[in-house]
Amino acid sequence: MNSKQEFEVVVIGGGPAGAIAGRYAALRGARVLLLEQKKKIGIPIRCGEFFPTAEELEKIFVRSQLVPELYHIRDDLIAQRIEIVRVYSPKGSSFDMPLKGHSVYRDRFEQHLLEEAAKAGVTIQMDSRVDKVQNGAVYAKGRIFRPQVIILACGPNRNLLNPLGISVQKDIAICVQYLMENVKIEPRVVEMYYGNVSPGGYAWVIPKGGDRANIGLGIRRRFYDQNILKLLDEFIQSPSMINKTACGRKISTIAGLVPVNGPVRKTVIGNIILVGDAAGHVMATNGGGIPTAMICGRIAGEVSADHVRQDRPLEDYEKQWKRECGREFANALHTRKRADFVIYRLGWAAEILMRLVGPRVISRALKCAFVGP
Ligand SMILES: Cc1cc2nc3c(=O)[nH]c(=O)nc-3n(C[C@H](O)[C@H](O)[C@H](O)COP(=O)(O)OP(=O)(O)OC[C@H]3O[C@@H](n4cnc5c(N)ncnc54)[C@H](O)[C@@H]3O)c2cc1C
Structure with missing residues (x-):
């Protein structure tokens, strides 16, 4: 069996976006390969390791369907509860x-997500750096894969993103x-x-x-x-x-x-889907990207599997993440741009403004609600 027949979906990157995308594609019946460059997942840790509970996330992303992995976080993965x-x-x-x-514990958390992906049927190959993605194919250490769908969950990796005309490095x-x-x-x-x-x-x-x-x-x-x-x-x-x-x-x-800088302009390019940091799926006000990587990862996985099984258009992925979290990404970017001006250009005015608006508005801004003007 050649690699084209073997794997219908290839996921690049085993962080939260890739692990969840792979898992949900496999749960819907696709044959999934996940390639991760690290030898051991989650190491080194590059993260503050904090995110809100699912109950709080429900209030932030009111139109989103959160993944169960955000509701049921095992005690041994939690270092500290925050209030x-x-x-x-x-x-x-x-x-x-x-x-x-x-x-x-971000390393254990990622290992757990990948274990769940493996249980769902994803083939995971560590120490497998992808060198390039070109003409719908994935090139990794001398091997070539031609899947029906490529899920690019490689974080802000400019080597893979720039040749596709995508830049998350602008800001x-x-x-x-x-x-x-x-x-x-x-x-x-x-x-x-x-x-x-x-x-x-x-x-x-x-x-x-x-x-x-x-x-x-x-x-x-x-x-x-x-x-x-x-x-x-x-x-x-x-x-x-x-x-x-x-x-x-x-x-x-x-x-x-x-x-x-908010989501990139196009998150579906040919047979390639971008998700997580690779797609700019980060809350621009606070830099948090773990929950959104997981929410958008589920959508990426499900749409990919439906594409393979039922010919569902991949463009549905972009429509759906925009429906579920597009408004919150836009609000966060709007707030961050205003904060840039007020905090870092006006300095003293920020002090007065923050005291005037108080914790309620600051909290809304951090939680990606719209804060005018
Ligand atoms: C210092 C720091 C602190 C942060 N703190 C927080 C926080 O407290 N809370 C929060 O929610 N978010 C935080 N973030 C953001 C959060 O880490 C990201 O938004 C999140 O990890 C995005 O997940 P991802 O799966 O898209 O990307 P990543 O977690 O970056 O995963 C990408 C994976 O792809 C792999 N990869 C890359 N290139 C290749 C290749 N060529 N071949 C194969 N594999 C490849 C990488 O090794 C990596 O495992 C922080 C980020 C940083 C840098």
């Missing part, structure tokens, strides 16, 4: 917003993060700091259980073009952080990219 998000203005005023969520956040221990933090509170601590983005403290936390920040180059790790060190030693971090020890350092 409050605390936002700090540029001058240090703080606003508490109730939001239930969890910080997960991308560059992030660095330390996992620290022996820090003094409130275990159920995620903190977000805006202003010069992190130009064009924000800095975060995400509790990881006990005395551990992910402490990081994201910037955008048009707001800041210097050493970002130095910026993180300055943040950790800043007056607002020093009480928490004075005795802290760094366990690991990570860096990564988050596309924050």
Whole structure:
């Protein structure tokens, strides 16, 4: 049997988008191969590892059908349950917003998603870097696959995306993060700091259980073009952080990219479907992309299988993710563009504005609701 007959759908990337897309395509009866370049899934971790509970996500994505994987997160995958998000203005005023969520062990979480994909029938090949996608075919380490559908879930990988005319790198956040221990933090509170601590983005403290936390920040180059790790060190030693971090020890350092310019113009190109970070499926206000990668991953998987089995047009994928989360992506981008102007161009006005609008509006903005004008 040649590879064309064997695999009807090839998924590139085994992150949350790819794992879920593969699983749902297989559950609908497609023969699915998933190619992942890493030797061990989820490692290295490049993530703050926080996302809201399914119950909170239901209120954010009111038209979306969430995947069961977001409702039933096994206890051993959760590092810490979160109840409050605390936002700090540029001058240090703080606003508490109730939001239930969890910080997960991202490596175990991804391994779990891939195990579920394998149980559904997906063939998973690790250490399988895809070199290019061309003329509807996938080239990986000397092998060529010609499936009916290619699901590109490769994150913001410019080598695969740019030749297709897709750029998620136009406006991308560059992030660095330390996992620290022996820090003094409130275990159920995620903190977000805006202003010069992190130009064009924000800095975060995400509790990881006990005395551990992910402490990081994201910037955008048009707001800041210097050493970002130095910026993180300055943040950790800043007056607002020093009480928490004075005795802290760094366990690991990570860096990564988050596309924050909203979804790309086309998410279906010939027999290729883009999903997750590859499609810009990230909430532009906060850089969170795990839940949306999973929601859109399910749609990608189901439409692909229906295409293979019943000739359903692949374009239905784009229509459906737009129906389920398009408005929220657009709201988030709208808010982020206004925040760029107010926080990073007007500075002092941001302080006044954040105090004026208060936690209710800030919370709406973070949750991708429309915030005028
Ligand atoms: C520092 C940082 C902190 C973040 N914090 C959060 C957070 O707290 N909460 C949140 O919701 N989101 C967060 N995000 C964003 C979140 O990680 C992404 O939105 C999410 O991982 C998107 O999932 P994905 O499956 O689309 O892409 P990814 O998780 O990036 O998965 C892509 C996969 O494709 C593989 N791949 C890439 N190229 C190839 C190739 N050529 N061949 C084979 N395999 C390939 C990669 O190895 C990877 O496993 C953060 C991102 C960063 C960088």
